[in-house]
Amino acid sequence: xxxxxxxxxxxxxxxxxxxxxxxxxxxxxxxxxxxxxxxxxxxxxxxxxxxxxxxxxxxxxxxxxxxxxxxxxxxxxxxxxxxxxxxxxxxxxxxxxxxxxxxxxxxxxxxxxxxxxxxxxxxxxxxxxxxxxxxxxxxxxxxxxxxxxxxxxxxxxxxxxxxxxxxxxxxxxxxxxxxxxxxxxxxxxxxxxxxxxxxxxxxxxxxxxxxxxxxxxxxxxxxxxxxxxxxxxxxxxxxxxxxxxxxxxxxxxxxxxxxxxxxxxxxxxxxxxxxxxxxxxxxxxxxxxxxxxxxxxxxxxxxxxxxxxxxxxx
Amino acid sequence: xxxxxxxxxxxxxxxxxxxxxxxxxxxxxxxxxxxxxxxxxxxxxxxxxxxxxxxxxxxxxxxxxxxxxxxxxxxxxxxxxxxxxxxxxxxxxxxxxxxxxxxxxxxxxxxxxxxxxxxxxxxxxxxxxxxxxxxxxxxxxxxxxxxxxxxxxxxxxxxxxxxxxxxxxxxxxxxxxxxxxxxxxxxxxxxxxxxxxxxxxxxxxxxxxxxxxxxxxxxxxxxxxxxxxxxxxxxxxxxxxxxxxxxxxxxxxxxxxxxxxxxxxxxxxxxxxxxxxxxxxxxxxxxxxxxxxxxxxxxxxxxxxxxxxxxxxxxxxxxxxxxxxxxxxxxxxxxxxxxxxxxxxxxxxxxxxxxxxxxxxxxxxxxxxxxxxxxxxxxxxxxxxxxxxxxxxxxxxxxxxxxxxxxxxxxxxxxxxxxxxxxxxx
Numbered sequence: 001x002x003x004x005x006x007x008x009x010x011x012x013x014x015x016x017x018x019x020x021x022x023x024x025x026x027x028x029x030x031x032x033x034x035x036x037x038x039x040x041x042x043x044x045x046x047x048x049x050x051x052x053x054x055x056x057x058x059x060x061x062x063x064x065x066x067x068x069x070x071x072x073x074x075x076x077x078x079x080x081x082x083x084x085x086x087x088x089x090x091x092x093x094x095x096x097x098x099x100x101x102x103x104x105x106x107x108x109x110x111x112x113x114x115x116x117x118x119x120x121x122x123x124x125x126x127x128x129x130x131x132x133x134x135x136x137x138x139x140x141x142x143x144x145x146x147x148x149x150x151x152x153x154x155x156x157x158x159x160x161x162x163x164x165x166x167x168x169x170x171x172x173x174x175x176x177x178x179x180x181x182x183x184x185x186x187x188x189x190x191x192x193x194x195x196x197x198x199x200x201x202x203x204x205x206x207x208x209x210x211x212x213x214x215x216x217x218x219x220x221x222x223x224x225x226x227x228x229x230x231x232x233x234x235x236x237x238x239x240x241x242x243x244x245x246x247x248x249x250x251x252x253x254x255x256x257x258x259x260x261x262x263x264x265x266x267x268x269x270x271x272x273x274x275x276x277x278x279x280x281x282x283x284x285x286x287x288x289x290x291x292x293x294x295x296x297x298x299x300x301x302x303x304x305x306x307x308x309x310x311x312x313x314x
Numbered sequence: 315x316x317x318x319x320x321x322x323x324x325x326x327x328x329x330x331x332x333x334x335x336x337x338x339x340x341x342x343x344x345x346x347x348x349x350x351x352x353x354x355x356x357x358x359x360x361x362x363x364x365x366x367x368x369x370x371x372x373x374x375x376x377x378x379x380x381x382x383x384x385x386x387x388x389x390x391x392x393x394x395x396x397x398x399x400x401x402x403x404x405x406x407x408x409x410x411x412x413x414x415x416x417x418x419x420x421x422x423x424x425x426x427x428x429x430x431x432x433x434x435x436x437x438x439x440x441x442x443x444x445x446x447x448x449x450x451x452x453x454x455x456x457x458x459x460x461x462x463x464x465x466x467x468x469x470x471x472x473x474x475x476x477x478x479x480x481x482x483x484x485x486x487x488x489x490x491x492x493x494x495x496x497x498x499x500x501x502x503x504x505x506x507x508x509x510x511x512x513x514x515x516x517x518x519x520x521x522x523x524x525x526x527x528x529x530x531x532x533x534x535x536x537x538x539x540x541x542x543x544x545x546x547x548x549x550x551x552x553x554x555x556x557x558x559x560x561x562x563x564x565x566x567x568x569x570x571x572x573x574x575x576x577x578x579x580x581x582x583x584x585x586x587x588x589x590x591x592x593x594x595x596x597x598x599x600x601x602x603x604x605x606x607x608x609x610x611x612x613x614x615x616x617x618x619x620x621x622x623x624x625x626x627x628x629x630x631x632x633x634x635x636x637x638x639x640x641x642x643x644x645x646x647x648x649x650x651x652x653x654x655x656x657x658x659x660x661x662x663x664x665x666x667x668x669x670x671x672x673x674x675x676x677x678x679x680x681x682x683x684x685x686x687x688x689x690x691x692x693x694x695x696x697x698x699x700x701x702x703x704x705x706x707x708x709x710x711x712x713x714x715x716x717x718x719x720x721x722x723x724x725x726x727x728x729x730x731x732x733x734x735x736x737x738x739x740x
Binding site: 135136144 | 361
């Protein structure tokens with residue numbers, strides 16, 4: 001079997017397994033899986049910037065929130081409905097990433113982290129200040145009338161799972177195509193050696209900006225979908241925590257692997273959910289797991305697997 | 315494709331270590347409460363996160379109420395147990411906790427959350443799961459119509475009622491020219507809007523509204539904005555900043571003339587009013603949802619409640635005088651559990667198939683007389699808006715203690731209905 005066949009076979013198998021899971025899992029876990037798929041889309045976007053292009057951002061909560069409010073505000077104030085609102089959220093994430101990128105990509109490394117963090121914090125505070133428009137720190141409920149798509153209510157289990165799956169599958173396949181495309185290889189080249197890439201004739205600023213916009217589109221779509229599928233838009237999603245989470249998902253699953261963000265989101269979600277049954281110190285357990293990861297598998301689960309066995313893993 | 319993953323500084327190892335250490339630092343240990351029972355109530359608890367100080371006392375109050383209910387025969391003759399789940403005071407986790415309590419623990423209903431953003435983030439999922447969700451939040455979002463038929467607030471009044479009912483006494487006793495200092499986000503804006511309207515309706519005037527950005531740690535540049543002719547300074551600063559605010563306010567006025575000062579005890583819940591730096595509060599007034607210090611006219615029920623929860627006459631834990639309670643709010647947990655008992659018994663609740671009957675039974679409630687079930691005082695429940703109305707207290711700081719000087723009438727806190735949830739389908 002060629003590497004290409006293995007790659008497509010594995011990813012399609014994962015998608016089939018995830019889709020089938022809704023029929024096999026109890027309702028609690030099926031809903032959790034819907035949440036995880038949306039969070040995985042967010043993490044996939046983060047992975048495009050960080051895992052493949054080497055842009056270590058601490059501001060992705062801004063892009064997630066841009067998508068969430070890009071969807072939610074038209075629903076609240078203009079009575080938009082699901083699909084147009086989701087598209088608005090997708091575009092809001094991309095536009096926000098582009099705007100931040102034009103400025104922040106003048107920096108690199110630690111400076112880039114700080115600048116993106118500051119933009120995200122400014123975005124969060126803006127949501128608080130514009131209380132009458134955004135609902136401030138309390139946020140707002142997405143009207144159930146707007147949570148209808150193609151005759152189905154996205155507030156019910158099967159349509160919600162299906163919608164999350166469609167977005168997840170589209171995100172995963174697009175990411176797989178992207179990283180195997182010539183542009184994806186240029187992204188990796190930027191990560192590995194920006195100066196050498198420049199000597200070869202590539203424009204690092206342009207490549208990184210495009211990668212960040214793609215990343216922002218993913219984050220925006222995820223934010224919009226999270227608000228639409230679970231019915232709430234709030235400023236807490238714009239806090240630093242939501243910049244750290246996708247990074248942890250990516251690091252746990254394996255930065256620079258297409259399936260890593262999903263695996264990381266899945267494991268982190270259940271690590272918190274299960275350990276919280278036994279102790280309030282669940283964040284301690286998560287922290288300990290991450291320290292263990294640093295010591296024994298610094299490239300994440302799939303990164304380590306790729307290093308030791310499946311060298312064809314994208 | 316290369317497998318070396320990142321070439322930017324700092325290294326992934328450093329980032330992982332930092333993230334891991336941060337999470338290690340954020341975690342802390344406490345026991346988990348989980349047990350099976352014939353009547354199983356889910357408690358959405360702010361055990362960690364920004365609401366942890368409240369959560370700790372809410373849990374303690376729930377345990378005390380549970381013991382009282384079980385000692386009296388449980389609900390419909392069945393023993394009652396509570397499953398506590400920490401929501402981290404986070405709306406995302408809050409919705410997940412609603413899911414977990416309902417679908418995995420098979421709880422009959424859920425109660426207990428305080429923070430508005432957690433309630434608003436969780437209520438849609440409760441509505442989708444068709445599980446009764448009884449909040450102890452004091453937010454206007456329930457009566458404001460934002461939520462759904464399954465979400466109710468029968469145990470505590472909302473901020474609109476609290477603020478509105480304070481105004482007549484403030485205008486009559488402290489002064490008619492009011493300056494407001496409030497945090498520049500939703501909580502502060504509720505105070506700004508509702509109190510301003512109530513002051514104007516009462517013939518007073520809000521002469522300045524000073525909004526303080528939530529990131530401020532010092533207030534010296536805002537204090538000169540207080541107009542000289544101010545008769546009453548109304549403040550609702552929250553969080554650790556309140557200590558700085560009070561200290562700087564004291565330095566600003568010094569020993570010279572100062573306006574009357576009125577605040578909300580939310581600023582100082584779980585904080586000893588006699589703490590160093592708070593001396594300037596001596597002689598000022600506060601709203602209290604329930605009097606922290608035991609008053610001379612405390613009812614037998616209030617005294618029994620205080621003993622059951624383990625709170626001394628000063629409002630601190632009987633086992634640690636420095637562990638000050640969130641007394642002005644936590645009675646809501648006690649009262650909500652008793653309303654759950656009353657609602658389940660009125661609807662002859664047998665199991666989750668009777669959840670709708672339970673909601674209808676609570677909606678049918680009206681008068682709630684002062685009793686061991688309603689230790690804070692008489693209340694009136696509005697089934698249409700799913701919101702309860704009750705007395706409020708104004709206390710004055712005297713010798714480092716809060717002494718009650720006024721009790722509002724229930725009617726003072728009422729306003730026109732903004733929603734009729736009973737017209738919504740289940």
